[in-house]
Amino acid sequence: MSDLTKLTIAQARDAMRKGETSSAEITSACLTAIAGADALGAFVHHTPEIAQSQAAAADTRIKAGDAPDMCGIPLGIKDLFCTKGVPSQAASRILEGFKPEYESTITSQLFDAGVVMLGKLNMDEFAMGSSNETSVYGNAVNPWRRGGDDTALTPGGSSGGSASAVAADLCLAATGTDTGGSIRQPAAFVGITGLKPTYGRVSRWGIVAFASSLDQAGPMTKDVRDAAIMLKAMAGHDPLDSTSADLPVPDFEAALTGDIRGKTIGIPKEYRMDGMPAEIEQLWADGTTMLKDAGAKIVDITLPHTQYALPAYYVIAPAEASSNLARYDGVRFGHRAKLAQGDGITEMYEKTRAEGFGPEVQRRVMVGTYVLSAGFYDAYYNRARRVRALIKQDFDKVFADGVDAILTPATPSAAFGLGEDMSPIEMYLNDVFTVTVNLAGLPGIAVPTGQDKQGLPLGLQLIGRPWEEGDLLNVAYSLEQSAGFVAKPTKWW
Amino acid sequence: MSIDTETARRVAKLARIKVEEDALPALASEFSAILGCIEKLNEVDVEGVEPMTSVSPQRLKRREDVVTDGSQQEAVLKNAPDAREGFFAVPKVVE
Numbered sequence: 001m002s003d004l005t006k007l008t009i010a011q012a013r014d015a016m017r018k019g020e021t022s023s024a025e026i027t028s029a030c031l032t033a034i035a036g037a038d039a040l041g042a043f044v045h046h047t048p049e050i051a052q053s054q055a056a057a058a059d060t061r062i063k064a065g066d067a068p069d070m071c072g073i074p075l076g077i078k079d080l081f082c083t084k085g086v087p088s089q090a091a092s093r094i095l096e097g098f099k100p101e102y103e104s105t106i107t108s109q110l111f112d113a114g115v116v117m118l119g120k121l122n123m124d125e126f127a128m129g130s131s132n133e134t135s136v137y138g139n140a141v142n143p144w145r146r147g148g149d150d151t152a153l154t155p156g157g158s159s160g161g162s163a164s165a166v167a168a169d170l171c172l173a174a175t176g177t178d179t180g181g182s183i184r185q186p187a188a189f190v191g192i193t194g195l196k197p198t199y200g201r202v203s204r205w206g207i208v209a210f211a212s213s214l215d216q217a218g219p220m221t222k223d224v225r226d227a228a229i230m231l232k233a234m235a236g237h238d239p240l241d242s243t244s245a246d247l248p249v250p251d252f253e254a255a256l257t258g259d260i261r262g263k264t265i266g267i268p269k270e271y272r273m274d275g276m277p278a279e280i281e282q283l284w285a286d287g288t289t290m291l292k293d294a295g296a297k298i299v300d301i302t303l304p305h306t307q308y309a310l311p312a313y314y315v316i317a318p319a320e321a322s323s324n325l326a327r328y329d330g331v332r333f334g335h336r337a338k339l340a341q342g343d344g345i346t347e348m349y350e351k352t353r354a355e356g357f358g359p360e361v362q363r364r365v366m367v368g369t370y371v372l373s374a375g376f377y378d379a380y381y382n383r384a385r386r387v388r389a390l391i392k393q394d395f396d397k398v399f400a401d402g403v404d405a406i407l408t409p410a411t412p413s414a415a416f417g418l419g420e421d422m423s424p425i426e427m428y429l430n431d432v433f434t435v436t437v438n439l440a441g442l443p444g445i446a447v448p449t450g451q452d453k454q455g456l457p458l459g460l461q462l463i464g465r466p467w468e469e470g471d472l473l474n475v476a477y478s479l480e481q482s483a484g485f486v487a488k489p490t491k492w493w
Numbered sequence: 494m495s496i497d498t499e500t501a502r503r504v505a506k507l508a509r510i511k512v513e514e515d516a517l518p519a520l521a522s523e524f525s526a527i528l529g530c531i532e533k534l535n536e537v538d539v540e541g542v543e544p545m546t547s548v549s550p551q552r553l554k555r556r557e558d559v560v561t562d563g564s565q566q567e568a569v570l571k572n573a574p575d576a577r578e579g580f581f582a583v584p585k586v587v588e
Contacts, residue, residue, distance in 0.1 A: 101568040199548050213548070242553050311533045322508065329509070331581050336574035345584050350511035362510055366520070367527055369508040370500075380531065385544030387537050392548065424523065425530055441548025466549065 004029035005169040009073050009226040012172055016062050016072050023062070023072030026172070027055040027116050030074045033170045034118060039493040042155075042165040044079060044137045045087045045120035054116040061114055069253075070233045071114025076121045076165045076174040081107050081217075082206040083117065090208040091135040092125045094356025095334040104206025105238045106175065106217055113233045118171050122161025125358045126325065127182055127210045130430035132160025133418060134360045142190055142415050143168040143489040146454035150492070153415040153456070156186030156430075162220045163190040167489060173221040173230055177207060179214045180313055181434025184446035184461055187220055188410035191448040191457030191487060193476070194220045195227045198466045199441035200245035202231075203238030211320035212243075214313075214438040224447065224477045228252035231469060247467060255470030260478045261295030263471075266403040270306035271433060273412065279458065280409045283450045287407055287460045290449075290482035291475070301403060303394040308387050309436040310428060315371050315384035316439075321361075322368025328356060363424065392440040399465050405475045406463040408433050410446040414456035433461055443469045445476045449483035457487065496524040 004026045007015065015021045031051060034043050051074060058072035082088045082100035089095035107117070122140040124132050131154040132140040140160040142153040144167070155164040159176035163186035166174050176183040178196035187194025195218045202217050209215060219230035232253065237246040267288060272281075292298050330336035330352030337351035357365065371380035398406070412432055437444035443466070446459040460479065464472030501521035505512040512520060570576040575583070 098572050101565075101571055200551070239554075239556065243547070243549075245549065245551060246554065305537070308534060308537055311531045314527065315531055315534070330574060331583055332569075333572035334574070339584065343584060345586050346509070347511075348584055349509040353509055354511040357510065362508075362512075363520075363523060363527075366501075366504045366508045366510065367524065370496075370504045370524065370528075371531075373504070373507060380534075382544045383534050383537075383539060384531075385546075386539035386542040387534055389542050389545040390537065390539070392545065423526065425526060428530075439548075 005033045007172060008222045009070070009172050009229050012073055013069050023055040023058040023074070023116060024052070026072070027051050027074045027118070030118055030171050037168060037170055037493050039141065040143060040164050040168055041122055041138055041140045042161040042168065042170060043076065043119040044091070044122045044161065047086055047117055047119045050086070051116050051118050054111070058114045058116060068113040068233065069229050070110065072116060073172050074116040074118050075110065076118055076162060076171040077107060078159055078162050078175050078177060079120045079123050080127055080177050080208045081175060082208065083107050083120070087120065088208070090126050091123045091137055092356065092358070092361065093136045093335055094328045094353070098334045102206060105203035105240060106207070106234050109236065110233055115233070121165055121174055124158035124160065125361050126208065126321070127158040127177055127179055128321070128360050128364055129157040130181070130185060130427050131418065132157040134358050136358065139418050140164045141418065143493065144190060144415065144456055145489070145492065146456060149454070152418045154189065154418050156189035156415065158182040159186045159220060163187060163192060166190070166192045166220050166222060168493070173219060173226055175217060176220040177215060177217045178438065179210050179317060180438050181431040183218050183220060184434045184444055185411050185430055187446040188448065188457070188459030189415040191485065192220060192222060193224055193227050193445065193447055194218065195231060195445045195469070196437065196443060197231060197235065197469055198443045200243050201443070201467070201469065202234045203236070203241040203244045205238055205240040209324040211317040212324060213320060214317060224473055224480045225253060225256060227445065228256055228473045250470050252470050252473055255474045256477045257474060258478050258481055260291065260475050263296045263404045263475060264402050265291050265296045265298050265475070266301035266398055266406040267298060268301050268303045268306065268406060268408060270303050271408045273432065277413060279452045280412065283458050283460060284407070284409050287449050287479060287483070290479055291407065294478045294482060299403065301398050301406070303398065303436070305387065305391045305394050306436060309391055309439055310432060312384040312387045312391065313431070313435045313439060314367070314428060315380050316388065318364040318368030319372050319381050320368070322365045322372060325361070325365050328353065360424070388439050391436055395440045395442060404465070405472055408461045408463065410434065410459040410461040414452045414454070414458055437463055442466055443472050445472060447476050447480050447483070448485040449479065450485065451487060457485070496521045496528065
């Protein structure tokens with residue numbers, strides 16, 4: 001078989017079972033593709049020996065019959081996941097040299113299912129960023145370029161390496177994590193599918209924490225079917241994560257009938273932002289038409305507190321981050337600053353954290369410290385949590401009124417240039433359509449449905465009811481089929 | 494709300510991040526810009542709304558109060574920048 005790296009998970013699964021190819025062959029094709037793709041900056045730690053031995057084991061298991069769907073599938077793993085004995089540093093200098101003595105629940109579930117790990121993927125430092133430019137490893141680069149222009153573009157963030165690697169066919173799929181849009185925005189920027197599950201659907205144990213009430217891992221895949229297959233392998237109750245839900249994991253792939261007749265799709269008027277590019281507006285209108293033509297009922301809905309989501313997020317996420325990142329103190333793991341004569345433990349903390357954290361992480365830790373400090377806790381943190389409750393109520397009402405899924409743009413623009421001059425707040429606006437979903441704990445998926453004038457991919461977002469990822473994936477599957485997005489970046493790397 | 498240099502210094506201290514004196518004014522102005530955007534939350538009527546503690550109404554699960562883990566001193570110390578005689582080592586904290 002040719003072009004083994006271009007296979008979807010479903011195609012690879014079926015081909016391996018028919019004996020048309022093997023995990024060893026696909027894995028070796030991926031390793032070759034990765035070796036020739038340094039310019040993308042996607043893989044930051046390579047694990048070819050682990051990959052080859054996992055592939056061999058997977059092939060034995062497939063031959064024996066009755067192997068799980070994900071058996072033998074080569075994946076990239078975001079650097080935020082702790083992987084035993086393999087560097088896991090959240091793209092931060094402060095975790096330089098850190099090799100976990102344990103395996104995250106998700107990677108261990110994936111390995112139990114026979115998955116092959118090709119290596120660790122680039123990301124924004126501690127998942128804080130929307131362009132992958134805050135990484136200690138340097139930028140990940142989007143495999144897409146504007147037509148007739150070789151400006152390097154961002155693959156989005158924070159799961160930028162995952163997005164770049166999947167779009168460039170370096171791996172069949174990748175893990176991502178999403179705190180405010182970090183799976184869905186990069187997926188949209190590179191023309192792939194990215195799913196953030198319902199909060200609690202997958203375990204957070206062993207994933208470096210950013211904002212614990214918002215963080216959720218999910219699949220980043222070449223299509224919707226693959227997202228369904230991979231989510232099943234990632235999901236499930238974990239006693240090690242007290243917020244993981246003790247609910248059965250359905251067969252998400254079986255939900256993909258493509259039949260959405262009679263489903264009600266909500267179009268929220270508040271997502272029509274001032275100054276929205278005409279192309280995004282058109283993409284959204286086209287997507288609405290596609291769902292309507294497929295037999296869904298389209299209704300206008302209102303989510304009145306939408307405009308307060310970003311400000312609430314930029315209180316809650318930094319507040320939780322400042323607590324979570326307090327553990328990086330130079331004592332138990334990672335970087336410790338060299339101390340001067342007479343320096344005590346306070347100087348050790350302060351110097352270690354100044355050297356170990358990059359500017360954006362420092363900024364967020366300090367903003368979080370401020371909003372949690374005495375005298376401001378009520379004014380900022382508690383107010384933001386109240387607004388968060390109202391944002392969730394907006395969604396609850398819409399779902400109670402019979403809406404099955406909500407269609408919105410995934411991002412306010414196509415991928416932008418790396419190194420473009422942006423203030424932190426301009427950068428934060430990237431999350432404007434995605435962040436509400438994290439605040440309300442809902443499942444959301446980005447699906448590529450079109451291209452802008454310069455040929456860059458654009459995506460739409462579907463938001464579903466809590467715990468109903470199967471239904472959400474089915475609406476996404478219908479949208480995917482109608483949109484027929486098959487474009488691929490032209491190889492330049 | 495505008496953040497002054499003194500507040501920026503205090504926040505950096507609370508966060509245990511060393512910020513050089515000459516970097517404080519720029520930091521203060523960044524904080525001011527971010528907090529300025531957060532001020533928008535003051536427009537919302539939150540009277541009678543409970544602060545959200547969890548997005549899903551589930552109760553946290555309880556487990557048997559038994560030892561499930563432990564006796565992994567070597568693994569725990571493995572990544573320490575400075576471990577001696579089975580302990581984490583840090584600069585002197587008691588005079």
